[in-house]
Amino acid sequence: MDLYDENIARLIRHSLIGELSELERGELEAWLHDSEEHQVLFEKIKKEIRISSERSFFCSLNDEEAWQKFKIATRERKQRVYIRKILTYAAVIVLPLAVVAGFWFLNQEKNTPPMASGRVAEITPGKSRAVLITADQIVHELNGLQEQREIEVGNGMVIKQGGANLEYDSLVVPVQEAALAMNTLKIPRGGEFRLKLSDGTNVYLNSASELKYPVCFDEKERKVYLSGEAYFEVTKDSDRPFYVETEELQIRVYGTEFNVNTNQPGKVHTVLVNGKVGVKKRGMTGEIVMKPGELASFDRKAGTFEVKEVDVRQYVLWKDGYFTFENESLEQILNTLSFWYDVDVFFQSESAKQLVFTGYMKRYSDISEILDAITDVVGVNFTINGKTIIVSK
Numbered sequence: 001m002d003l004y005d006e007n008i009a010r011l012i013r014h015s016l017i018g019e020l021s022e023l024e025r026g027e028l029e030a031w032l033h034d035s036e037e038h039q040v041l042f043e044k045i046k047k048e049i050r051i052s053s054e055r056s057f058f059c060s061l062n063d064e065e066a067w068q069k070f071k072i073a074t075r076e077r078k079q080r081v082y083i084r085k086i087l088t089y090a091a092v093i094v095l096p097l098a099v100v101a102g103f104w105f106l107n108q109e110k111n112t113p114p115m116a117s118g119r120v121a122e123i124t125p126g127k128s129r130a131v132l133i134t135a136d137q138i139v140h141e142l143n144g145l146q147e148q149r150e151i152e153v154g155n156g157m158v159i160k161q162g163g164a165n166l167e168y169d170s171l172v173v174p175v176q177e178a179a180l181a182m183n184t185l186k187i188p189r190g191g192e193f194r195l196k197l198s199d200g201t202n203v204y205l206n207s208a209s210e211l212k213y214p215v216c217f218d219e220k221e222r223k224v225y226l227s228g229e230a231y232f233e234v235t236k237d238s239d240r241p242f243y244v245e246t247e248e249l250q251i252r253v254y255g256t257e258f259n260v261n262t263n264q265p266g267k268v269h270t271v272l273v274n275g276k277v278g279v280k281k282r283g284m285t286g287e288i289v290m291k292p293g294e295l296a297s298f299d300r301k302a303g304t305f306e307v308k309e310v311d312v313r314q315y316v317l318w319k320d321g322y323f324t325f326e327n328e329s330l331e332q333i334l335n336t337l338s339f340w341y342d343v344d345v346f347f348q349s350e351s352a353k354q355l356v357f358t359g360y361m362k363r364y365s366d367i368s369e370i371l372d373a374i375t376d377v378v379g380v381n382f383t384i385n386g387k388t389i390i391v392s393k
Contacts, residue, residue, distance in 0.1 A: 014027055024338060057211055123367050125364045127191065127205055132151065134183055146163040151214055153183055164193055184211070185210070192204070192207060193205050197213060198214075198215065206229035206319075206340075209230060219238055226244055227247065232258055234253045236257055248283075250279075252278040256275020258270060258272045259312075259315050266301060270317065274292045290307065294308065294310070323359070324359075330353055331353035337370065353393070359377075
């Protein structure tokens with residue numbers, strides 16, 4: 001049976017999502033027994049794809065067209081000098097009319113050749129690090145390797161830090177005094193950190209982000225100030241509403257899980273996982289009440305909101321160590337990568353910014369592996385010089 005039989009793509013997909021019929025199961029087993037290479041390919045795909053959380057991606061693929069594109073891409077890769085006998089990754093590509101989009105499964109194969117570029121070694125994935133600035137302007141450098149310790153944040157108030165976690169839940173101080181003491185947690189490009197506020201609310205802060213918050217909330221409300229991206233798991237408290245304020249928006253929280261991102265070009269994204277939030281432009285009356293599974297996109301230039309249903313995993317899996325892109329432009333994708341890998345991006349072609357890519361990959365992968373996958377799918381070229389990525393067509 002041909003390694004690249006169009007029917008195999010459908011059989012593999014149905015197998016991974018548990019929808020194989022008995023007849024299909026027999027066909028797939030025959031294909032697997034036909035060649036050791038078939039078995040290796042299938043096992044690699046199973047290992048890398050977290051099918052429980054990516055079911056919607058598989059179900060949306062056009063089997064025949066995607067497999068045809070995979071055949072072409074694989075055959076071309078076999079002609080390269082660095083090609084290995086065992087496939088190092090599988091790429092399934094969908095090509096709708098004028099838009100290029102792809103779904104790519106990233107493998108951590110050590111033998112994968114690096115992309116032809118400049119000094120790639122200087123670019124590394126982000127890690128747990130942050131800067132804590134206390135009310136009295138004392139600066140504390142934090143990282144994920146530090147053991148459990150206590151940090152004084154002013155007037156005898158002490159918090160705990162261990163690894164990538166900072167906790168304010170053990171304070172024993174007068175509420176009024178603590179509420180006046182504002183702390184700031186800054187996450188540099190190439191960093192991430194987790195914070196537990198005094199009310200038990202958990203905050204996951206992404207790269208190039210900053211959160212300003214009181215050491216202890218007062219008895220009337222809970223308010224924090226965000227720049228960048230953060231995922232909130234807010235502790236319910238009907239007597240004290242929780243507010244997240246950005247430069248443009250105020251988000252009223254009713255005890256819920258949601259993600260806010262001000263780092264998108266020209267946009268502020270609020271995504272609700274569960275519970276209920278109200279979003280409004282600062283200084284305005286009335287708010288948009290969101291439902292779980294919705295994205296509220298605020299256009300900075302127009303000053304307007306667009307609310308739509310989305311697959312929330314695309315917006316929140318960063319906190320679990322994954323990049324998820326679904327029909328996103330290269331401009332958006334490279335913007336995201338620039339924060340995590342602490343790099344600058346330069347597009348030589350404006351049209352390249354609008355090319356579209358869909359993919360799911362590990363956040364801690366070498367950046368060259370991610371860029372190679374995008375190149376295979378959309379056909380752009382990446383040149384790396386130091387910590388600058390140049391994109392050309």
